[in-house]
Amino acid sequence: MASVSLTVNGEAVSAEVEDRTLLVQLLRDHLRLTGTHVGCDTSQCGACVVHMDGRSVKSCTVLAAQASGADVTTIEGIADGDTLHPMQQAFMDNHGLQCGFCTPGMVMSAIDLLKRHPGADEATIRRELEGNLCRCTGYHNIVKAIRQVATAG
């Protein structure tokens, strides 16, 4: 067993977990933050993207123990009370989702990409989304949603 202490969405949390517990399992099974999804388990799809110390990572590729001491933000941590994060709002406004499975990871990756590429153009957005797969939307409205935030400045 490993004891891990970290900050999740601004709150300090500690847990006793099995050594092999992945960060995504800690979030979903122990902390019940089920907004972070598991689509593939092999680091391909991006449904599990969260921010760790301000950078996007695939939480199926991080041991819970490796996140010890880190500052983690999940999809549950980005809205301001009842006010959606601008990226969440943009996904709603632009119909950037259908089944919604990929959406938490898309939103977390999108926030990170605009932090690194403020005002990103369409080509940059498409390139930067390479680690996030969506089987429903054809990406068009996802890119449109992110462009909306990028141009809102």
Place this chain on the structure above:
Amino acid sequence: MTMFRPENLDDALALRAEREVLPLAGGTDVFPARAVDEAWGRPAALPLLDLSGLFELRGIAETDDGYRVGTLATWSDVIRAELPAGFDGLKQAAREVGGHQIQNRGTLVGNLCNASPAADGLPMLLLLEAEIELASRRRRRRLLLDEFVTGNRRTTLAPDELAVALHIPRPPGDVPSRFLKLGSRHYLVISIAAVAGLVALDGAGAIATARIAVGACSPVACRLTALEAALVGRHIDGGLVPLVAETVPPALSPIDDARGSADYRREAACVLVRRLLMESHSGRVAA
């Protein structure tokens, strides 16, 4: 499964000497492989030796004769580091490894230790003449990468050793290097063929030095030494087309697989080498 998470290298080497463990850096090769094994009913046997707590092994630093890349340096660290033009190709390779999230976790050293024939780090590191530093309780040693990666998934890492750093000599002149990769789509893809090059021209436009390496077309990426030698003194013009066609395919031993046939790989490698030579004519491309 058990896991060890030492906080300094001595403890890590002691654990490594005592029992059979699987070193873990960014986990971007280890975890997907484990997930697949578990799905097929082959639960992971080896305990993990997580190196991510070894802060002494992080970072990229300039040294007297070049650069020291810590074993935990990620692809993102390479992209962000201030490095001379000779490293441009390494930055380009870094941007091709998985997506941004994989680059934030995956390490150069993990890429080398995993020893995939299609590892995108090796061609550039071969032409930069990088050495890998290995440590155990018995000794420290430094190996050139062609002495380290010896086959498909095979390295000369001893069971009690850990890789601790890469040492990269300062590249010659201020000449930009270049990395070109062919996959079956543009993004998040395993290389069918990859080419890295550093080609310097003299004042008269003739090739003064040429270092060129190819990945994914042999069990281990390799330098094209015959082509490199033949290029010196030549101008970049149509005359190089037959030279490339003569020298590149014999240096490779590609396989037929789901991603492409051996013939296709040979042809792709020639096209990428030609493209690289053309580009070295036209100046620096964004790193």
